[in-house]
Structure formats: C-alpha cells, structure tokens
Amino acid sequence: MLRKYLSTLKTTATNLLPNTAKMVYIIEPSNWSINMDGEQLVKELNAQKLLKSRTSSGVRGLKNTIIHFGSINTIVNSRGVVHCDKSNKIILTWFHVLDDDPRKKYIATLLQCVDIFHTASSGTKHSLVKIGIPSKKIIVIPLGVDTNHFRPVDNLNKASIRQGLKIPNNKLIIGSFQKDGVGWGRGDEPKLIKGPDILCNVIERLSRQLNIHVLLTGPARGYVINRLITAGISYTHSYLKNYLDIVKYYQALDMYLVTSRIEGGPKAILEAWATGIPVVTTRVGMVDDICSDNNCAITEINDEVALCRQTLDLLVSRVKIAKLRQGGLRAVMEFDWSKIAQNYYSQIYSRFMHA
Numbered sequence: 001m002l003r004k005y006l007s008t009l010k011t012t013a014t015n016l017l018p019n020t021a022k023m024v025y026i027i028e029p030s031n032w033s034i035n036m037d038g039e040q041l042v043k044e045l046n047a048q049k050l051l052k053s054r055t056s057s058g059v060r061g062l063k064n065t066i067i068h069f070g071s072i073n074t075i076v077n078s079r080g081v082v083h084c085d086k087s088n089k090i091i092l093t094w095f096h097v098l099d100d101d102p103r104k105k106y107i108a109t110l111l112q113c114v115d116i117f118h119t120a121s122s123g124t125k126h127s128l129v130k131i132g133i134p135s136k137k138i139i140v141i142p143l144g145v146d147t148n149h150f151r152p153v154d155n156l157n158k159a160s161i162r163q164g165l166k167i168p169n170n171k172l173i174i175g176s177f178q179k180d181g182v183g184w185g186r187g188d189e190p191k192l193i194k195g196p197d198i199l200c201n202v203i204e205r206l207s208r209q210l211n212i213h214v215l216l217t218g219p220a221r222g223y224v225i226n227r228l229i230t231a232g233i234s235y236t237h238s239y240l241k242n243y244l245d246i247v248k249y250y251q252a253l254d255m256y257l258v259t260s261r262i263e264g265g266p267k268a269i270l271e272a273w274a275t276g277i278p279v280v281t282t283r284v285g286m287v288d289d290i291c292s293d294n295n296c297a298i299t300e301i302n303d304e305v306a307l308c309r310q311t312l313d314l315l316v317s318r319v320k321i322a323k324l325r326q327g328g329l330r331a332v333m334e335f336d337w338s339k340i341a342q343n344y345y346s347q348i349y350s351r352f353m354h355a
Helices: 002-014 032-047 102-113 122-130 155-165 196-207 222-231 243-251 267-274 304-315 318-335 337-347
Strands: 023-026 053-056 066-069 089-093 116-119 138-140 172-176 212-217 235-238 255-258 279-282 297-299
Touching: 023 032, 032 053, 032 337, 116 122, 122 138, 155 243, 172 196, 196 212, 196 222, 196 304, 212 222, 212 243, 222 235, 243 267, 255 267, 255 304, 267 279, 267 318, 279 304, 297 304, 304 318, 318 337
Parallel strands: 023 053, 023 066, 066 089, 089 116, 116 138, 172 212, 172 255, 212 235, 255 279, 279 297
Antiparallel strands: none
C-alpha cells in the first residue's frame, strides 16, 4: 500500500540521520503527491550525502533548521500562517495560484518569514510575481520522477498487463490519471481547473472516429465516469491503494491526455515519458519549460478542436508515436529525482549551509 511504500522511503531517508537533520520537509498528511515529492527528495539528499534531511508533518521544536514547506497548504491553515522559530530558514513551494485563492491575503506575512519561494514552472513564477512576491526570491525547479520505478515495456508485456487489468487489447487506450472532481467523494461536480469537461468533450469526438477505451485512476472521477456512461464509451476505473501500481496503468496505454486549464506540473507528463507513453497536453504548468515538438503534442488551453486533431494524428501515426515515445524517454532522464535533488541542493539549500 501507499503508506507502506512511503514508510519504506521515510525509513531509508530518516533513519540514516534521525536526530541531526539540517533540512526538514513539511508534508501534507492528506496529499499523496506532496508526500511522495518530499520522501523522494529527502531520500536522494541523504543517499547522495548532500544534506541531512527528513520529513515531518509539523514544525514544533525546530530551531536552526532549513524548513521546506512542501505546499502552500502546509504553511497556511484556517488560523493563518504557521509560526516558526526565527532561527530557522524557510522555503515554501507554491505550485499554482488561483484567481480566487484566499491564501493571497497572507502575502505580506509570508514575505516576512519565507526566505525562498519555490515553484515548478516559470508560468507559476510569473503568477507569484503578479501577486507581489519579488522575482529574486523565487526559484524554479521542476517536478521529479523515479525512473527506476516508471519504466517502459515491450508490446508483449503491454498485452499481458492489459489482460491482467481486464482492459481490451483490441482498442486504443487513452489514459487520464488525476483527481478532477470536487471533494474526496464521488466527484460528480467537475473541478474545472483540471479540465474534465474538456476531456469528456474530446473523448466523445474521438469515439466517433476511433475504437477507444478510456483508462482512469484516482479519486473523485464521478463527473468523467457519468459522461462516459451517458456517451456509451467504454472505460475502466481503478482507485489505487498503492500509488506505485499506477506504473502498470501507464504501461497499458497507447497515449496520455492532459486537458487541464491550470497545473503545477503536471507530474503525469514525466510519468508517461518514463513509461514510454506519448502525451497530448494543453499548455499548462511545466509544459513550456520542459516540452517540445519532439516529446509532446501541445495545444492551447480550452482548444478542444486542436486536442482532438493532435490526439487523432498521434493515434493513427506509428511514426509520430515512435517520435514522441523516444523523445519523452530521452527528455525524462533530466528529471530523475537523483538530478532534481541536486538542483534543490545547489540552487536553494546550499545558500543556508554556512549562514
């Protein structure tokens, strides 16, 4: 299960240096993505002996420490900005800024206590500057992926994986592995920044020309499922207890589709690349920073016609599939956590090592 895997990473990362950590990464108990980022980062920092590190869900008792808040939710809560001892150095990761984000009212307080703001894309950096954070205080380092776990398979193994997942092998399999419904229940109300309405519109158009099957994972997918059922489009949905099981779901795909309007990453691009799956994506998050025509098919946000055209062109062209597959496999090696951790150290943490 995910808890068992996170526990293994945490044991590896923290038992090496349990009481002498110079950097503590603050995670969100309810957010597996933030937790995975923190655990992977800490694991690599310790393994490479760059910085004694551990994760934590709180800051109580921390002094003379580099504290890295893994998301805006870990430093701002219903009572305001979390208090830290002034002897600490504070880093805050902020993945994306919403127009109606209530946390923006704490900018003045955050500017007083946060030493460095980190984000994963230059687009979000621009948004942070617009709400009053000085550009010189913002560092852009993209998300990472564990290329030891996310790996491609050949066609024979792909067929075997599909059989094990009870996915048809005579259809084109399109993947979408994200939470795109409001809340943590069924998710019948769409979370529009994730573009589930666009996803369904594109899938419905494609189904008129291609024999497709949609593969879904993640919580709160009710809106998408309801739309697929109404349109008579076949799908498989699994709620994964162990996040690393998602690797075989990527491996079962023909392509991955991102239709979001706002993203911090998305991490799915890196995971698809690492498993050899071509990606069609809107121009969100890290896309302008990491993607090119050699590794992604890119469209503008809300452009359903272009999303359909790019997806259709990809699925009917073995040449284009091969091009994007190889381009993604080459590109993703720069985002392995072993390299991303080095970037965190050299660009952020090393500034405070002799402060």
